Amino acid sequence: MMIRTLFKPLVRGLAVAALLAAGPAHADGLAQLKQFMDGTRSAKGSFSQQVFSKSGRKPQQATxxxxxxxxxxxxWVYEKPYAQLLVGDGSKLWAFDQELNQVTTKKLGQALGNTPAxxxxxxxxxxxxFVLKDAGAADGLEWxxxxxxxxxxxxxxxxxxxxGGQLKAMVLHDNFGQTTALQFGQLERNPALDAGLFRFVPPKGADVVGD
Structure with a gap:
């Protein structure tokens, strides 16, 4: 299933860009990354996702x-086509697969070290x-x-x-030839967020696996 495939690296632990010649525009992507990271302590928004397999079959989609x-x-809440919830509470990562009624948990430090989260x-x-490199401009974005x-x-x-200093997209290339493309929308930076969003209690009867 695409959702479990995308976040398997999180649970286990969650074309190469051609670089342009050095110049003011060349550093723009890195500058916007720094602006986003330095100026964003919290955020909320929506996403759409497409997963492209190495075989080239029709992309799988989720929102x-x-x-x-x-x-x-x-x-991180998957709403369509399958319901799945991932919660990082500051010490643990909880992944709840509603269809399987299964919760997987892992120490957050291990899960966050080298993942998109x-x-x-x-x-x-x-x-x-991460090794960070400016990847130039494409599709109206600085990468x-x-x-x-x-x-x-x-x-x-x-x-x-x-x-404009906002994160608009993320593209993940895994070791199995699969590409996952995420588009972010309705991004609100530094909103007041309810602490309850980042707490998780396994549903009664759910199978809990992990640390």
Whole structure:
């Protein structure tokens, strides 16, 4: 299932851009990444997702909402076509698959070290876990490429697209030839968020697996 496939690296632990010649525009993507990270302590919004397989079959699609509060607290909700919830409470990651009535949990530090969630909900020290490169402009966005430093990451690279200092897109390339493209909408920076968003209690009768 696409949702479980995308976030398997989170539960287990959650074309190369051509670089342009150095110049003012070349640094724009990195500058917007820094602006976003330095100026965003919390956020909420919606997302749409497409997963492209190596075989080239029809992309799988999903939509949902998200919220995060740094460091380490986030809520990622898949609404369609399948219901799944991921919650980072600051110490643990909880992943609830409603269809299977199963909860998987893992220590958050292990899960966030080199995953996409670290970009949104982690601290600002991205250089600890990623090699960051400006990736030029395309599709109306300025792009940054993030390559995980850890050898055991399931992702080869992550691309982040910015416009006006706002995160608009994320593209994840995994080690199995699969590409996941995320588009972010209705992004609100630094809203007041209910602390309850980042707490999770396993539903009665759910199978709980993990730490």
């Amino acid at each position: 949902g909402t998200f919220a995060f509060s740094r460091p380490g607290k986030f809520r 670290a970009i949104l909900a982690g601290d600002n020290a991205l250089d600890k876990n 940054v490429e993030a390559t995980p430093k850890a050898d055991d990451s399931s992702f080869e690279r992550i691309r982040l697209g910015f416009a």
